Amino acid sequence: MIAADLVVRNASELCTMNGPAGGGEAAAGIVRDGALAAREGTIVWAGETSDLAARVELLPGAEVIDASGQVVTPGLIDPHTHLVFAGDRAGEFAARCRGAGYLEIAHAGGGIRATVEATRAASEPELLRLASARAERLLRQGVTTCEVKTGYGLSVAAELRLLRVIGALAETTPLEIVPTLLALHAPPEAGAARDAFVARMAEELLPAARGRCRMLDAFLEEGAFTAAEVRRLFDAGRRAGFVLRLHADQLSAGGGAELAAEYGAASADHLEQLSAAGIAALARAGTAAVLAPVSTWVLRLPRYAPARALLDAGATVALATNMNPGSAPTENVALTLGAA
Ligand SMILES: [Zn+2]
Incomplete structure (x- = not known):
């Protein structure tokens, strides 16, 4: 016995x-x-x-x-979140309900840039307090491991500050926290040289962040960053030993999944506009498809990621809340599973 x-x-x-x-x-x-x-x-x-x-x-x-x-069940894993931020963007939800699109909202000063302003204005203890409350809500639903991205800094110093907050969160929550450096999230202010921004992120931020996180992420999208810019970051990231991830093919089909697969990325995330070639590439490379159906819903995108086709092709599919103030302002895991 x-x-x-x-x-x-x-x-x-x-x-x-x-x-x-x-x-x-x-x-x-x-x-x-x-x-x-x-x-x-x-x-x-x-x-x-x-x-x-x-x-x-x-x-x-x-x-x-x-x-x-x-x-x-064993503890659940939320593999894609943006838990550390200040402010809220409920007004954008109303704008979307009136028919405004993601890029239109971004061009009007909303979107990621609005969260960057609010996050920069908040102190580190305040950011930790806000993130801890979100982590607690995930924990209560059975999540025991949670990925948390930076990305609302948009400068070397501000991104390192977010990594410090994520580190403090890891020390104070019972959740296992996996930090990701989202080095290319939104392009620099109008007039600032994009090349110089990408170069700073690749050449200054990566070495400074290396001891504090293993994962590196970028947003490849019309209105965000181009494939050439992502390649520049990924080349530097790979040399520095980062595990790569990519926000890909969410609003437009940009070959993001193929690029992620080519670099042997751990994951390609979102994928609403994923092509047949992209599905095959992810399955071949063993790059996980991380899907966030609640944001598909909130953004009122015309189609969901092709989860069934990914599974049928032998790809690994994971689900995430993508908790963030714009496209998925909720930690509701059941909502994610239900939408999936
Ligand atoms: Zn994201």
């Missing part, structure tokens, strides 16, 4: 994650009417509830939890 001080039983579905690798539900290793037993914080047995009594012996004072009608 296996001795346990904690037992969870009668779960409608127990996700063991030990099923066969590859796309599809089988990988989750789901046990119907499942149970698990733990001792001193370590899982010592998992199986069907009907086998529990024959296999597991309860230690004196053991806790028994009835999970009838519920799913028991």
Whole structure:
């Protein structure tokens, strides 16, 4: 008999994650009417509830939890968030409902730039307080690992400041925080030389950030950054040993997925406008497709990312809240899963 001080039983579905690798539900290793037993914080047995009594012996004072009608799963991972920011952009939601588009709002001074202003005006303790509340809401929904991007700095110093806040968040929340340096998020103010901006990010920011985060990200999009600019950053990032990620093919088909695959990026994110060639490239390269259906919805984009086609092609598909003040102002994981 296996001795346990904690037992969870009668779960409608127990996700063991030990099923066969590859796309599809089988990988989750789901046990119907499942149970698990733990001792001193370590899982010592998992199986069907009907086998529990024959296999597991309860230690004196053991806790028994009835999970009838519920799913028991390892902690969820939110692989794409922008948790650290100040201000809100609810007014843009109203503008979109009146028919304004993403780029139109950005050109009118809204969008990412509005959040950059509010974030620059907030102190580090205030940014930490705001981000901690958002992290807490994710934690309550079962998220235990959360990726958090910079990107509302738009200068070397301001981006490093956001990395410090993310570092402070990692130290104060029970969540496992994975920081990402979103070095190219919005192009510089009108008149500022784009080349000089990209060069500063690639040559000054990357070395300064290297000790504080492993992931590097960029926004390849009409109105954001071009493929040539992303390549310049990625070349420098690869040399410095960063793991690459890319906001790709969200508003327009820009070959972002193909570029991410070519660089062996860990993920290409968004992908509403993903082409057939892009699907094949992601599947071939093993670059995960991170989809954020709530932002597709909030932005009223004409189509969702082709999740079914990605899965059928053998690509890895992950879901994210993409929590941010513009296109997904919510930490609601259930909403993300429902939309997916
Ligand atoms: Zn994003």
